[in-house]
Amino acid sequence: MSPLPPSPRIDSAETIAGHIEVLVGMDRRLAAVRDFAGPVAPRINPPGFAGMAKVITGQQLSVTSAAAIWGRFAQLPGALDPVAYLTLSEEAVRATGFSGGKFRTVRAIAEAMVAGELDFDHLETLPAGDAVRYLIAHKGIGPWTAEVYLMFCAGHPDVFPAGDLALLKAVQHGLGLDARPAIKDMIGIAAAWAPYRSAAALLFWRYFAVMRDREGILL
Template identity: 85%
Template sequence: MSQLPPSPRLDSAEAVAAHLDLLVTIDPRLSAVRDFAGPVQPRITQPGFPGIAKVITGQQVSVASAAAIWSRFEQLPGALDPVTYLSLSEAEVRGAGFSGSKFRTVRAIAEAMVAGELDFDHLETLPAEDAVRYLVAHKGIGPWTAEVYLMFCAQHPDVFPAGDLALLKAVHHGLGLDARPTIRDMIGIAADWHPHRSAAALLFWRYFAVMRDREGILL
């Protein structure tokens, strides 16, 4: 059986591969999923305020749209610092492509950070479930945003965003399930992949991308 690298966090392709090696021993069904998906890369985003703002940018929009909006947003002077973000007007931020609700969510996060009520360094020290609870206590941050932040910005090894539609579609197809799992179903399925749930999520995102490119969007 493969051993994990010195850091269990998913901060390199080698770390992801080591987690996947262990994951397929837990659930052999994932071996075929991995073979189809090919190499799986980590997703690494700057932590803290820039990271959470980028995750929020990606809420309920396509990957291409999120990338375009983010490229405009990050060019706004002061956009990536909570103190200077608060000096930006709603018109400036929405001009980059943010909705009004996303502008207000990021503003509330900036205000919480400036007030010392939201500490991303502290977040890094918490177990996944506690970290999710810590984040969702702040207005505008739901479970998906919290879980994706932990995966991409903290490289946490054991998080699965069960509400992600692409993951639900990919698991439905990849595991040959009779029906697309509900979020509740998905939480139960992913529980069996502990403590490598983040690697499982990366694997199924990659699986979904390959299926999309070869056969069109999964329905």
């Protein structure tokens, strides 16, 4: 199958399905992963401060816990605006379930935006690698946070969060690997799926979810 040009945003089921079909043509091992996972839906959040705050909320938490905390945080007056966030007390934010570290990370992002040092509109004009480097230059933003933001808030078509544990487990199982790949090995595996790595990540997250539900275990 001839490669399709990457979509500017991987924000529709049709775009994702098209990218996955190209991936299967590039790597036949993904055919069984696709067939098992079934349809893959887009997961897009608002870009900018609110989107980054939501990604940070989900760091090192289960989906259920992150959703509960985000629900409370998003209802806090001023929480989704960088200028207003800076007026909130740590006590008020942490009452929603934020840790002290997450409160300070989001505050640092708000301060950088207000100072003009972090421009999310500019970020969307950068290639994935440059965009990750731009984000991780800011305190509290690591590679996973940057990559997840680019996928789910910027809709970038060529990002693979190689440090995500669920992805590492799913790739091991889905590709029949003897051991869970190390992050550096996962980066190498995913490099072969460029420029459609975001669709590959979404596919393996879906694969992980289906396997977990069917088997009742974590891979």
